[in-house]
Amino acid sequence: MPDHDPFQSLWTQQTAEPFTMSMSEIHSRASRFRSTIRTRNLTEYAAAALVLGVFGWMAWLIPQPVVKAGAIFIMLGTAYVVHALHRRGGTGKSLPDGMHPLADYHRGELVKQRDALASIWRWYLLPFVPGMLVFVGGVSFAPETGLPLVARLIQFGTAAGFAIAVFAGVYWLNMRGAKQLDAEIAALDEARRG
Amino acid sequence: MTQTSDQDERYREAAGSFGPALQRLARASEADPDRRRDLLQDMHVALWQSMSGFDGRCSLSTWVWRVAHNTAASHVDRERRRNTGKMALDDIAHLPDGRSVAAAHEQSDAIDRLNAWIRRLKLPDRQVMTLYLESLPAAEIAEITGLSPGAVATRISRLKAQLSKDFQEQTHA
Numbered sequence: 001m002p003d004h005d006p007f008q009s010l011w012t013q014q015t016a017e018p019f020t021m022s023m024s025e026i027h028s029r030a031s032r033f034r035s036t037i038r039t040r041n042l043t044e045y046a047a048a049a050l051v052l053g054v055f056g057w058m059a060w061l062i063p064q065p066v067v068k069a070g071a072i073f074i075m076l077g078t079a080y081v082v083h084a085l086h087r088r089g090g091t092g093k094s095l096p097d098g099m100h101p102l103a104d105y106h107r108g109e110l111v112k113q114r115d116a117l118a119s120i121w122r123w124y125l126l127p128f129v130p131g132m133l134v135f136v137g138g139v140s141f142a143p144e145t146g147l148p149l150v151a152r153l154i155q156f157g158t159a160a161g162f163a164i165a166v167f168a169g170v171y172w173l174n175m176r177g178a179k180q181l182d183a184e185i186a187a188l189d190e191a192r193r194g
Numbered sequence: 195m196t197q198t199s200d201q202d203e204r205y206r207e208a209a210g211s212f213g214p215a216l217q218r219l220a221r222a223s224e225a226d227p228d229r230r231r232d233l234l235q236d237m238h239v240a241l242w243q244s245m246s247g248f249d250g251r252c253s254l255s256t257w258v259w260r261v262a263h264n265t266a267a268s269h270v271d272r273e274r275r276r277n278t279g280k281m282a283l284d285d286i287a288h289l290p291d292g293r294s295v296a297a298a299h300e301q302s303d304a305i306d307r308l309n310a311w312i313r314r315l316k317l318p319d320r321q322v323m324t325l326y327l328e329s330l331p332a333a334e335i336a337e338i339t340g341l342s343p344g345a346v347a348t349r350i351s352r353l354k355a356q357l358s359k360d361f362q363e364q365t366h367a
Binding site: 005007008010011012013014016017019021023026027029030033095096097098099100101102103104105106109187188191192193 | 202205206213214217218221231234235238239240242243244247248251252256257258259260261263264265267268304305308316317318321326327328329337338339340341342345354357
């Protein structure tokens with residue numbers, strides 16, 4: 001490398017902007033960061049508690065055994081998703097450290113995001129499917145409605161089809177994201193090989 | 195001495211030695227002054243947090259560069275996902291226009307042009323280029339980035355040629 005690259009001189013001639021950060025500001029910003037993560041986790045748990053509460057109330061109130069079973073399955077699915085979220089420790093980024101080379105850290109983050117997106121159907125969508133189908137089936141085929149069978153089938157097909165379309169959309173978006181991350185990982189690996 | 199005060203002390207040492215370099219990295223990573231200030235603060239906080247794990251297995255310089263670049267990369271990634279398809283107006287206004295390096299030195303916006311050029315690079319190139327501009331040897335750049343020394347040397351050579359071309363070609367045109 002030449003000793004006097006003009007771009008290196010230009011670079012180091014940059015004037016430093018006034019910047020100070022006291023130790024107490026650093027401590028308080030770090031603590032705000034931790035508190036943001038805690039709030040995000042609490043929001044996820046609160047949303048799960050709401051779902052559990054609503055479907056628990058339905059399971060208690062609705063006499064129809066199939067609908068009741070559907071509500072209980074949805075509650076079980078929610079509990080599983082909360083457990084999976086807790087076990088994964090969220091999908092947020094790790095704190096940057098100086099232990100690992102940049103390419104290793106970046107690759108690790110990309111792989112973590114890719115795996116979370118690629119497996120989301122298994123731990124975030126699938127657990128809700130049985131409960132959703134039983135619940136919608138229970139509502140559609142409840143004897144009290146007095147509807148003809150065809151109307152019940154249409155009602156069930158429409159509700160289940162809508163839910164499946166939403167799930168399929170979420171799945172497709174996540175798999176597309178995972179594929180983009182795969183391409184970024186491959187590009188990074190290529191760069192490392194030089 | 196408690197762990198926190200050790201951590202504070204190590205941070206002060208690192209911030210004292212690398213403060214201006216962190217500012218240069220923030221400028222090469224973020225064009226918007228407010229978001230740049232946020233990024234710089236994030237770098238300092240990340241550096242302080244990381245100091246609880248600094249065990250001297252690598253040099254302080256390598257450690258600081260890794261933490262700072264990882265923080266900058268996360269910031270750029272977040273901003274890129276937020277602004278997919280958009281390009282900041284100041285980036286468009288400050289694309290290199292091909293002035294010669296000597297002339298660029300005389301221009302008050304030469305540094306902005308250089309920073310805008312760096313911001314357009316993809317991640318590994320941006321990291322290698324900013325470390326090169328800080329005059330780090332190729333071997334240390336390789337240790338920081340995890341690329342092979344050969345790959346670093348090749349990249350630097352290619353990036354320098356491209357940078358010179360972008361600053362000069364319009365002058366000749």
